[in-house]
């Protein structure tokens with residue numbers, strides 16, 4: 001009983017503290033007073049995109065070909081971010097938060113059109129990707145020299 005009361009008090013305190021801080025609803029949600037990230041499934045994205053198109057009457061435009069062209073366009077926008085920058089360090093240590101947000105947006109556009117394309121083609125992209133990973137592993141078996149060589153055998 002004592003520990004339950006203590007936990008509730010702690011939760012209340014954390015809640016009050018969090019209310020005073022700017023909070024990004026884009027990336028987190030509250031659960032029992034704690035901000036947390038959550039996994040997002042391809043199925044959920046598929047469903048959200050289908051609803052997005054349906055309520056706007058845009059299903060007619062979301063043909064496989066149109067979505068592919070839109071996808072390629074967004075890959076172009078993604079490429080522009082890296083254009084002329086030279087090699088970029090992993091983790092983007094020298095990028096501003098605005099630049100990182102821009103990258104998040106373009107990566108998302110590519111992902112969303114890809115997921116939508118798979119959906120209108122009637123494919124399960126998540127399962128297909130898992131199957132492809134298994135195929136890749138068979139095609140490129142791990143060998144004892146893999147950790148010491150830089151060649152990729154292509």
Ligand SMILES: Nc1ccn([C@H]2C[C@H](O)[C@@H](COP(=O)(O)OP(=O)(O)OP(=O)(O)O)O2)c(=O)n1
Pocket residue numbers: 052058061077108109112113
């Ligand atoms: N017919 C459409 C148009 C847009 N979208 C969605 C998917 C993408 O995530 C995003 C693309 O929107 P924009 O075409 O406005 O592209 P950007 O967001 O990249 O804007 P801009 O090109 O101005 O940078 O909107 C969609 O599903 N179907």
